[in-house]
Amino acid sequence: MTDRIDRLLAQHAARYGVRHDVAVFRAPGRVNLIGEHTDYNDGFVLPVAIDRDILIAAAPRNDGRVALYAMHDGTAVEFALDRIAVAPGDGWVRYAKGVAAVLQDEGARLRGLEGVIEGTVPIGAGLSSSAALEVATALAFCAFGTADFTWTRLAQVCQRAENDYVGVRCGIMDQFIACLARPHTALFLDCRSLAYEHIPFDAPGYAVVIANTNRPRGLVDSAYNERRQECEAGVRLIQQYVPVVRALRDVSTELFARYRTNLPDRIGRRCEHVITENERVQQSVNALRRGNLDRFGRLMNASHDSLRDRYEVSCRELDVMVDIARSSPGVVGSRMTGAGFGGCTINLVAADRVDRLEQAIRERYPACTGFRPDVYVCQPAGGAERVKG
Numbered sequence: 446m447t448d449r450i451d452r453l454l455a456q457h458a459a460r461y462g463v464r465h466d467v468a469v470f471r472a473p474g475r476v477n478l479i480g481e482h483t484d485y486n487d488g489f490v491l492p493v494a495i496d497r498d499i500l501i502a503a504a505p506r507n508d509g510r511v512a513l514y515a516m517h518d519g520t521a522v523e524f525a526l527d528r529i530a531v532a533p534g535d536g537w538v539r540y541a542k543g544v545a546a547v548l549q550d551e552g553a554r555l556r557g558l559e560g561v562i563e564g565t566v567p568i569g570a571g572l573s574s575s576a577a578l579e580v581a582t583a584l585a586f587c588a589f590g591t592a593d594f595t596w597t598r599l600a601q602v603c604q605r606a607e608n609d610y611v612g613v614r615c616g617i618m619d620q621f622i623a624c625l626a627r628p629h630t631a632l633f634l635d636c637r638s639l640a641y642e643h644i645p646f647d648a649p650g651y652a653v654v655i656a657n658t659n660r661p662r663g664l665v666d667s668a669y670n671e672r673r674q675e676c677e678a679g680v681r682l683i684q685q686y687v688p689v690v691r692a693l694r695d696v697s698t699e700l701f702a703r704y705r706t707n708l709p710d711r712i713g714r715r716c717e718h719v720i721t722e723n724e725r726v727q728q729s730v731n732a733l734r735r736g737n738l739d740r741f742g743r744l745m746n747a748s749h750d751s752l753r754d755r756y757e758v759s760c761r762e763l764d765v766m767v768d769i770a771r772s773s774p775g776v777v778g779s780r781m782t783g784a785g786f787g788g789c790t791i792n793l794v795a796a797d798r799v800d801r802l803e804q805a806i807r808e809r810y811p812a813c814t815g816f817r818p819d820v821y822v823c824q825p826a827g828g829a830e831r832v833k834g
């Protein structure tokens with residue numbers, strides 16, 4: 446970390462001149478243990494922050510302008526805080542513009558800044574590089590301006606930035622875990638009340654292994670928004686019979702069984718995934734509290750199968766990756782993680798079998814898919830923070 450910060454500060458000095466008021470902020474990526482596509486249905490999730498993050502070195506300016514440089518692709522952008530608009534060619538700057546605009550809309554008085562951004566969260570791999578970027582830039586803006594937000598509200602600001610300025614109707618999970626993670630724990634979050642609990646996730650003898658399919662993820666955003674609409678359609682249909690239902694969170698499996706046949710098949714399968722996944726999250730928390738990792742692994746497997754068959758957000762590459770893991774010794778559970786359509790799988794593996802798993806993936810995955818995988822062994826990390834200055 447020290448080396449990265451030094452390089453970031455050197456880059457900041459090279460671009461903007463040597464200053465003594467440069468601060469560095471960090472926000473982590475995440476991997477979701479279980480609870481997929483439940484957050485925007487007022488349900489439950491169980492993510493952990495990973496030891497891969499986005500850093501921004503920033504210093505304030507007095508002219509109300511924001512200048513940012515991203516080290517990963519060498520692009521520089523600039524915009525004025527009093528005239529924020531997303532332009533068609535905007536890439537990652539949409540996140541920063543969105544965060545600044547929503548913060549101001551929610552009452553913050555911001556100063557301009559000049560920043561350099563760097564990160565170790567793979568981009569577009571379903572490990573929430575976007576939420577990490579949003580939260581890291583939000584911290585920088587808040588530090589130099591007049592802004593008083595709780596972590597929960599900051600997560601909501603960043604979610605709104607993504608909803609309104611990027612056009613993805615994402616839920617709160619990614620921004621929430623980036624803000625509120627604690628090392629060695631998973632975060633059990635009720636996405637309706639936003640009540641949360643840190644569940645110890647040390648699992649001695651086990652490792653969390655993330656396997657990146659590296660399949661390019663085209664059209665994820667539109668498919669994601671479409672799933673959300675299908676859930677909303679399901680709620681409207683169920684409401685005709687049970688008006689108190691506000692979201693799929695309110696539908697138990699017993700209640701659902703009564704009305705399932707009244708729903709069109711596709712909508713029924715989408716709802717069934719969300720309803721059973723909410724149960725699996727709660728069962729997983731119980732399993733983890735009792736240290737029953739085998740049970741938790743079986744719930745992870747069931748989650749993947751449901752995402753593949755009912756929610757239809759998996760893809761061949763994810764299924765191949767999961768199959769390889771499940772046939773590798775010492776793997777207790779394997780599933781796709783994040784929105785889907787590519788991205789990563791998460792695997793819970795006996796620590797002394799991690800090498801075997803990695804070898805199996807490296808040998809078999811490219812032969813089956815034509816893509817080269819990446820494998821990351823990760824530690825549950827802490828949430829966003831100011832790391833320097």
Ligand code: GLA
Nearest residue numbers: 481482615616617618783784
């Ligand atoms: C993306 C979204 C989250 C969540 C997951 C699926 O990561 O940003 O809000 O919906 O997909 O669980």
